[in-house]
Amino acid sequence: MHLTRLALTNFRNYTHLELNLAPGLTLLQGNNACGKTNLLEAVFYLATARSPHAGAERELLRWGASEEPIPFARVEAQVERRNGTQTNLEIVLLQAGEEKGHQTESVEAHKTSGRMSKRIKVNGVPKRALDLLGQLNAVLFLPEDLDLVFGSPGDRRRYLDTTLAQIDPRYGRALSRYNQVLEQRNSLLREFHERPFKPAELEIWDQHLVTEGAYIIGRRAETVERYNQLTAEIHPRLTGGAEYLALVYQPSVGLAAGRAVEPALGPGDLPAGRASAVAPRFAQQLASMRSRELGAGLTLVGPHRDDLRFLVDRSPEMTHAMDAITYASRGQGRTIALSLKLAEVALMRAETEEEPVLLLDDVMSELDAPRRAALSQTVMDASQALITATDLEDFTPELLTRAKILRVCEGRVLSEDTGGPQIPVS
Ligand SMILES: Nc1ncnc2c1ncn2[C@@H]1O[C@H](COP(=O)(O)OP(=O)(O)OP(=O)(O)O)[C@@H](O)[C@H]1O
Ligand SMILES: [Mg+2]
CATH class of the missing domain: 1.20.1050.90 (RecF/RecN/SMC, N-terminal domain)
Structure with missing residues (x-):
């Protein structure tokens, strides 16, 4: 399966993003703190209805958005399965009380209460979080996988x-x-x-x-x-x-x-x-x-x-x-974590008869050459992989020639830098 579209509103540092995505490899390259991890987090959030990073869902709401009359964050994506079926997935996080049109609490109370309600839709139909699971299969690779x-x-x-x-x-x-x-x-x-x-x-x-x-x-x-x-x-x-x-x-x-x-x-x-x-x-x-x-x-x-x-x-x-x-050294620990994640990809493929979407956040730079080669191979076999990096030198030349490169910059995603002016992807 793969995502054909991702749209974000007030999600982390994205005020508004509309991104068309292709199957295969997409490299999201950008400096520190520009929104690469946030973008992968949004995709994983749609797959699991849970954030891998946020302690509280309130953290997902863009900071400035809580000043708006109706503070909400929205993540939406279009998923295409192997057989061509399209599914639209959407999660809206609403500051508690907003759904009743300010009738339950004062605006000031909304800003400070911190409670969020979650609205999930699959193909426009309201669903429970449990019904979202399985609509999008994703495997996330993070440097923190070492915690496993x-x-x-x-x-x-x-x-x-x-x-x-x-x-x-x-x-x-x-x-x-x-x-x-x-x-x-x-x-x-x-x-x-x-x-x-x-x-x-x-x-x-x-x-x-x-x-x-x-x-x-x-x-x-x-x-x-x-x-x-x-x-x-x-x-x-x-x-x-x-x-x-x-x-x-x-x-x-x-x-x-x-x-x-x-x-x-x-x-x-x-x-x-x-x-x-x-x-x-x-x-x-x-x-x-x-x-x-x-x-x-x-x-x-x-x-x-x-x-x-x-x-x-x-x-x-x-x-x-x-x-x-x-007793393991950190390098051994990292290899065990990578083995687990590669096994997870194979497990998901076998159990769901679909290729999961791979999300790799800054992991290549942590690996030595043989491990990087093994991961690159899995990535190249994937139906879709979204990979973040600050530096393109972390990637094998083969991977770079196959990938579409997008630049992430201050909560915006720009098309491949061809030397001319950068064009927002819509
Ligand atoms: N709720 C939020 N509202 C607005 N901005 C936020 C919110 N949560 C986090 N941010 C900011 O979003 C920015 C981008 O974070 P992100 O983790 O995506 O960066 P990154 O591109 O992955 O950087 P790095 O290369 O350092 O990993 C950070 O400056 C972070 O402080
Ligand atoms: Mg990051």
């Missing part, structure tokens, strides 16, 4: 969730319901000291937690196995045969109490995708944790406490494997 290896378990769970929600709508729904149930269950557990309740009250939440959680665990296990099959080829290729990588899924369900690190369920131990086999173990573990959970006022077991480990070794037998999270 050295960051927190939460970073790794978020990564798996973002990938899976794009390829499996049921996963997105299960995750959203799981998080709702988890929140309700946690608030009930917190209340226990003030208002002791009967176990039956908790059991209703437990059932939902187990149903949704078992699907999430099964799907994560299955996906990690797929990653392993893919990285078995990708990782040695990236390292010239010097290193092999194994991913180990560590579901919190099945772990003996207090042994948070050791995987009780190894990757081969969990029947992939078979939630029915996970559910009884999850339910049993919740039951055995009951008094500890009441004491802690918190749900102590479930996919919200899963993790992923990376083992690397010089031989494919993995007999002397080291735990990358603890």
Whole structure:
């Protein structure tokens, strides 16, 4: 699939942008702080309904726009699938209260309240965020991908969730319901000291937690196995045969109490995708944790406490494997992150039968020649790749000859600099 058009209004530093996009490679070149990352963020936002950068959606609204009578940010794109089907995607972020035409709050309150409401449309029809997922598949490469290896378990769970929600709508729904149930269950557990309740009250939440959680665990296990099959080829290729990588899924369900690190369920131990086999173990573990959970006022077991480990070794037998999270060098960490992303591209292609749109933000400059060559190859095979750079020297000559180059400058995108005056693309 590829984007044929991207339009932004009041998104980050873009007041207004209308951009026609071609399949193949587009290089977005520009100096620091001109809007390259913001443009890729907008595309990824349409793919996932979440920003990879912003802590709060309010940050996406252009600063000056909150002074306008009706402050809003809008991202819209036209997506073309392999079979020629066109889909129009739109997200509008509206400062809370605006949709009622100023009747609910004063203008001053709007400016300071910071609450945003999100309106999503697919082909002009209002939809929920969950229904947007899968309409546009995108894989984002960032220098911060290193956090997948050295960051927190939460970073790794978020990564798996973002990938899976794009390829499996049921996963997105299960995750959203799981998080709702988890929140309700946690608030009930917190209340226990003030208002002791009967176990039956908790059991209703437990059932939902187990149903949704078992699907999430099964799907994560299955996906990690797929990653392993893919990285078995990708990782040695990236390292010239010097290193092999194994991913180990560590579901919190099945772990003996207090042994948070050791995987009780190894990757081969969990029947992939078979939630029915996970559910009884999850339910049993919740039951055995009951008094500890009441004491802690918190749900102590479930996919919200899963993790992923990376083992690397010089031989494919993995007999002397080291735990990358603890021992890898930064370069090794970067290579693991790149292996994961390249595997994600292949996974999405296989699961959706569409080529995902690749978004590469400033990543070439971080890589050495062999890794840059491997990434360039994936980029050249993509149906569409949008790549940012401050410097075109980071790209291989082959990539440069194939690419359309756009200059990004102070929240505007200009056509290729041919030496004459630059022409806005519309
Ligand atoms: N909500 C916002 N409204 C207006 N401007 C914003 C908003 N959020 C961020 N910016 C600004 O947008 C500018 C461009 O940011 P962006 O991260 O896209 O730059 P970039 O071209 O990727 O730069 P670099 O090469 O340094 O990575 C920055 O100056 C940033 O401060
Ligand atoms: Mg940037």
